[in-house]
Amino acid sequence: MSLPFTSRLNHFLLLISVASLLAGGISYLLTAPDLARLLWLAGVIPVLVALLHDSVRSLLQRKAGVDVLALLSILLAISLGEIPTAAVIGLMLASGRTLEDYATAQAQREMTALLQHAPRYAHRFESGEWHKIDIKAIAPGDRLLVRNGEVVPADGNLLSEATLNESTLTGESLPVKRAAGEPLQSGAINADQAFEMLATANSEHSTFAGIVQLMRQAQQQQSPSARLADRYALLFVPLTLIIALFAWLISHDLTRVLAVLVVATPCPLILAVPVAIVSGMSSCARRGVLVKGGAALERLAQADTLFFDKTGTLTGGHARLAVIQTSAGIKADNVLWLAASLEQASNHVLAESVVGAAREHSIALALPQHIEESPGAGISGDIAGHHVVVGSYAYVSSQAIPAPWSPLFLQRLGYEGASGVFVGMDGMMVGALQLVDKLRLDTPRALRRMSLAGMRRIVMLTGDRKDIANTLGTQLGVTEVLAEQTPADKLAAIRQARDHGIVIMVGDGVNDAPALAAADVGVAMGARGAAAAAEAADVVLQVDRLDRLVEALFMARRARRIAAQSVIAGMGMSIVAMLAAAFGHLPPITGALLQEVIDVAVILNALRARQPPPAAASQMSQQDAAALSAEHRELESLLGQVAQLADRLPDLPGPQAVAELNALYQALNEQLLPHERQEDHELYPQLARKLGGDDPMAAMSGTHREIFRITRLLDCLIGDLPAEGPSPQAVQELQRLLYGLDAILHLHFSQEEELYHSLSSQG
Structure with a gap:
């Protein structure tokens, strides 16, 4: 891959500066001073022309750049006959520009590598x-x-x-x-x-x-020619000229003035800030976070207000199968097989959920043929000789006769805020899938870390009804919930919040694009999401994980902090050197060499922003976390049986109640309890060693003990039941234990899933 023109020019300037300085030095040693001066001057002229071009361009763009200091120092050196000094200054400038190119290339290496990967x-x-x-x-x-x-x-x-x-x-x-x-x-x-x-x-x-x-x-938005540090030149350039004037007033020696200008050229400002900011962008890119420009990174570092769209952001956007509704004579697995086989060819967000549900049920899918898709509505095609249509109720009912159960099913979807995928075969509606969009595993921890990072206001935006939205908001602990929001409402809320702070807006859909564009920092979830959202956003999370935004926030703040450190340190050293030069303690050539050392130190410090924060020691492999999650999924059906039996227990005949209670306890004893004991005796001690502290898994182990206590009580109570069935009082006690077990198991599994996900995603 060829270098850009600016980089090739900087390499040429460095080469000719080194060659002319060496050739001039050899000529001087060979007692040819006039030739040496000509050779040194030949190396200075190209650098001078490049500086003049940059200074004129800055003036035309009405920007105050520090290149004017370099231009003045070379012109003054030539006018004073300090040609060797001018040559050293030229070499210093050329090497500084090349060093900046190298640092910038290193900083954006991850982004450049991605473009070569297509x-x-x-x-x-x-x-x-x-x-x-x-x-x-x-x-x-x-x-x-x-x-x-x-x-x-x-x-x-x-x-x-x-x-x-x-x-x-x-x-x-x-x-x-x-x-x-x-x-x-x-x-x-x-x-x-x-x-x-x-x-x-x-x-x-x-x-x-x-x-x-x-x-x-x-990359286009953070080109090296648009230096972010130019705004600091409004302060530094006048300060340099004031010190140079002071040097003239106390000495009337233009050599001291030259020395002052030399040690201010090139100023660390033009090197430290862009290198640190681009390094921060590169560090974010390595973690799957694309930041569109240095200005966006700086705003992200300063943000204090966070707005989230609910669907696809706080929740997974990948709904899980909850219920399969079927028509008479149709098996549930057949409905799922038809839907998943056809949805393999769809790019709709619910298609992944349907196919994933079939995979979890170990259903072998057929290849669809003659596919026709109506984006956002549904898809049709042939599966094993049957014409199948899958999608929304309106889409499927337009091509298949609706089923008698469909009105009640639609009503239940509305009550629960769930999604429905209807299935028609050969002109008849044969079933439907109820899908629930669950909370992302990383969401609770990500929001907690956002609060710890100083986000004073965290607001959830959603078009859902207030009751559904407030329930989720309470669960997450956000500071505010705005429900039943239209795109216009979201836009108004963002604009109002900007009057009181720097606002981040996170969304993933077409209707989020206006709000993303209006926020100080718009964040699009997933590059696979709506193109309008990604286009309007300043930051794109290439992977649908909210915790990556938290990482990007910390990396942005670190990059900004390092840039500020580099600027303060570089300016401080330059000012000290300028004062030393003003009082005659630093000759121009020595000052040029000293400034080169300062530039190198500043750039090396700025490159620290490219390194990600140190990984936490408390990690577990993704394979281990996936295996534990798979075990939980295998136990989900067993968990569902606990509450279902508690619901039906009062209506069951006595002998049947005893039989089902015994069967349930046997399943708990053979499947659930060994799983919990293995975690308590083997997994938790390993995690405790990684987490550190006296007993970091104490609360989780305490939950295990409560599970063991309840199941032990169930064992005793069921063992004492007469063959004719439990008494009304025993039924009440059994229901109390079953409902308690159901609640604690769901809470415990949710806590473990979040913990495992957190530990496996820190690398």
Whole structure:
């Protein structure tokens, strides 16, 4: 990849400065002083022309740059006949510009590497063979092959198991295993054997294409020519000229004036701030957070008010299957099989949830044919000889006869704030799936860390009803809930909040775009989200995890702090050197060399912003966390049986009640209790050692003891039941224990899921 013109020019200036200084020095030693002066001057002229060009451009753009100090120092050195000093100043300036290029390139290495990562071709299955095609030829529904080491060319769903390196998308360095049926994002690298996939989008509308486009925009917005530190020149340039004037007044020696100008050239201001800010942007990019420009990073570091859209931001945006409704004579698994088989070819957000639910139920899916999709409404196609239609009630009912249960099902969806996916087959509505958008595992901890970071106001925005919104807001502990919000309402709330602080707005949908654009810092969740939201945002989270925004906040503050440290230290050292030069204690050439040392020190300090914060010692592998989460999912059905039996217990015949109670306790004893004991005796001690402290897992172990106590009471009570069934008083006691067990198990599982997710995502 060729260097940009500015970098090539700076390399040329450095080369000619070094060559002329060396050639002049050799000529001087060979007793040819006139030739030496000409050679030194030849090396200074190109630097002088470049400085003059930059200064004129700054004036035309009405910017106050510190390049004027460098221009004055060289002109004064030449006018005083200090040609060797001018040559050293030229070398110092050229090396400073080259050093800045190097530091900037290092700072944005992660962003540049991403742009070089884009795939150019794919392998598509056609007429019984694999054909190499241009990536632009990919269409939804294409069957693609991704070989070892190749980049996934388009978004889609896996048709076979795969091991992927997703570091360019998520910032996670370890490869992850994905099972057949899981959604797949373009940009990931195949880290193992070749696998097949079904495309759900063409390359231009896939995740990685969006990330690359946004990255190019970010690079364009933080070009080195637009130095963020120029605003400081309004103070520093006059200060330098005042010290230079002071040197003249006390000595009437222009050499001292020259020395003052030399040690102020080039000022650390033009080096420290852009390097530190770009380093912070690069550090964010490494963790899957794209910041569009240095100004956005600075605003992020200063923000004190946080607004969130609920759906897809606080909640996962990836609903989980809760209920399968079926028509008479239709099995639930068949409804899920039809829906998931067809949804493999859809890019709708609910499609991933449906396919994921089928995978969790170990349902083998069929390949759809003759696919037609109405974006936002539904999809139709042929599955195993049947014409299937899947989507919203309005879409499916327009092509299939509605079922008698559909009005009540729609009513229940409204009460619970859930989503529904209806399924029609051969002209009849055969079932529906109720999907619930659960809270993200990282959300509670992310909001707590935001509060600890000094966010004085955290506001949840949602279009949901007030009762649903207030319940979630209370659960999360946000400072304010604004429900039933239209896009216009969100926009008004953001504008009002900006009068009292710097506002961050986080969203992921088209209706969030106006609010994202109005906020001081707009944050779009997931580069795969709505293009309008990502385009309007200042920050894009390439992975749908809210805790990455917290990391970006801390990295932005660290970068800004390091930039300020570098500026203060650099200016302080330069001012001390200028005063020394004003009193005649620092000759021009010595001052030039000293300023070069200051520049190098400032840049090295600014590059510290590129390093991420030290990783916490308390980590567990993603594989271990995934295994524990899988165990919890296996126990979910058992947890559901506890409350269901408590509900039905008063209406059950006595002998049946005894039988079901015994069956439930046997399942608890064989599945739940061994799981809890294993965690208490093996897992918790390991986590305690990693977390540190006296007994960090005490509260979680206490929950285990309560679970053991309740199940022991259940065992005793069930064991004492007569064959004819429990008495009314025993039924009440059993219900009390079952409801208590249900509540504590759901709370405990939720706490563990958050803990495991937190520990596995800190690397």
